[in-house]
Amino acid sequence: METRPTALVLGAGIMGLCTAWGLLREGFSVVVVDQAPPPNPRGSSVDHHRLIRHAYGAQAGYMRMVDAAYAAWDELWADLGEVLHVPTGVLAIGEADGDWLRESRAALRADGRAVTDLSAAEVTARFPYVSGEGLAGAFWSPEGGVLLAERIVAALAKHIVISGAVIETARAVRVDAAHATLVLEDGSRRRADALVVAAGPWIPRLLSGLGQRVTASQQVLVRLAPPPELAESWARAPMILDLDGGFYLVPPVAGTPLKIGDHSFSLTGDPDDPDRSADPREAELILDLARRRIPGLDGFRHLGATTCFYDVEPEERFVVEKISQRAWVMSGFSGHGFKFGAVLGRRLAEAIAKPELEAFIPAWAAGEEVMPA
Numbered sequence: 001m002e003t004r005p006t007a008l009v010l011g012a013g014i015m016g017l018c019t020a021w022g023l024l025r026e027g028f029s030v031v032v033v034d035q036a037p038p039p040n041p042r043g044s045s046v047d048h049h050r051l052i053r054h055a056y057g058a059q060a061g062y063m064r065m066v067d068a069a070y071a072a073w074d075e076l077w078a079d080l081g082e083v084l085h086v087p088t089g090v091l092a093i094g095e096a097d098g099d100w101l102r103e104s105r106a107a108l109r110a111d112g113r114a115v116t117d118l119s120a121a122e123v124t125a126r127f128p129y130v131s132g133e134g135l136a137g138a139f140w141s142p143e144g145g146v147l148l149a150e151r152i153v154a155a156l157a158k159h160i161v162i163s164g165a166v167i168e169t170a171r172a173v174r175v176d177a178a179h180a181t182l183v184l185e186d187g188s189r190r191r192a193d194a195l196v197v198a199a200g201p202w203i204p205r206l207l208s209g210l211g212q213r214v215t216a217s218q219q220v221l222v223r224l225a226p227p228p229e230l231a232e233s234w235a236r237a238p239m240i241l242d243l244d245g246g247f248y249l250v251p252p253v254a255g256t257p258l259k260i261g262d263h264s265f266s267l268t269g270d271p272d273d274p275d276r277s278a279d280p281r282e283a284e285l286i287l288d289l290a291r292r293r294i295p296g297l298d299g300f301r302h303l304g305a306t307t308c309f310y311d312v313e314p315e316e317r318f319v320v321e322k323i324s325q326r327a328w329v330m331s332g333f334s335g336h337g338f339k340f341g342a343v344l345g346r347r348l349a350e351a352i353a354k355p356e357l358e359a360f361i362p363a364w365a366a367g368e369e370v371m372p373a
């Protein structure tokens, strides 16, 4: 007979899997339910890469949480037996000395973190594949890198199963938070002592209350391969962030494609739509944002444009909250949650195991305050 406390996790994206990992470490018997076996390419977490960096505009809470995030990833790498992070550093740039650039620089400095201002000429001298033309501001921050997202999700799913969790492929049609129960499509029920709902962009459908706060948002991204003569320099390039209305660029590390996207929210789209191709005009708009900055971009091989979903909270604050005595929701990750998957999963699992920690989770996850050590 099972004597351990039991936990049920809906969603095998990075949030659900990391929470399952944390719950196993806290001694729970864990079942994860997902509509598709992980890694599910339609979930927000499954793509070649996700970025982790301290540059966070004025959101100093999230900037500081990145230290805890790195510590939690290190714990995960130790459990997985491999490091799925490639350090790149951050080149932050702006055509106007915009809010995000200015506030990131100020917050990093105020916290005593390494940050070097660069003139337009210094940007080009240091990173010859980036044009300094028209740059109003730039800085270099040595911390930050690429998390190999799809490989992390796949390895973590395997790891938790080896550690005793069950991952069940089934679609949940209803969440009965009061009874820590999921009702599945075939009418059967799964229940446990504790329930965590981490259903990514599908969440507004399952928890109608959250639909007022969180919106699924289809985002376009473009994958490219630099020409062979530039491949080596690009593979060693930093992430490039032009987040005052511009673009982000993920360098082609560890055999992945180079990726360009933007961070403006569409706030439309249906995560159940199997067609994840991008409108070519939208892909062209993304490329236009980067063209001026990356000379020769049109000579890069186009590997395809696709779409992926954010679950957007209006202030981009995470929602990790109790929805009943025995159930929690993890949502509102607004296009910046992956980097915090390991630390959010570990901390939420600790709070489920030790209720005296519960009260700290929502504000901390919303980027407002630091958790007690």
Ligand SMILES: Cc1cc2nc3c(=O)[nH]c(=O)nc-3n(C[C@H](O)[C@H](O)[C@H](O)COP(=O)(O)OP(=O)(O)OC[C@H]3O[C@@H](n4cnc5c(N)ncnc54)[C@H](O)[C@@H]3O)c2cc1C
Pocket: 010, 011, 012, 013, 014, 015, 016, 033, 034, 035, 036, 040, 042, 043, 044, 045, 046, 049, 050, 051, 052, 170, 171, 172, 173, 198, 199, 200, 201, 202, 203, 206, 219, 220, 221, 261, 308, 309, 310, 330, 331, 333, 334, 335, 336, 337, 338, 339, 340
């Ligand atoms: C293009 C793009 C770029 C991004 N870049 C970054 C970045 O650089 N850095 C960063 O930190 N973050 C980034 N993010 C955000 C980050 O990827 C997400 O915040 C994170 O992956 C969310 O994980 P999740 O587990 O909440 O959701 P998901 O990964 O979507 O997982 C939810 C899971 O729940 C399952 N599910 C949903 N409903 C049901 C149901 N009814 N029954 C059964 N299963 C169900 C789904 O199948 C899915 O597997 C980016 C996101 C996108 C889309």
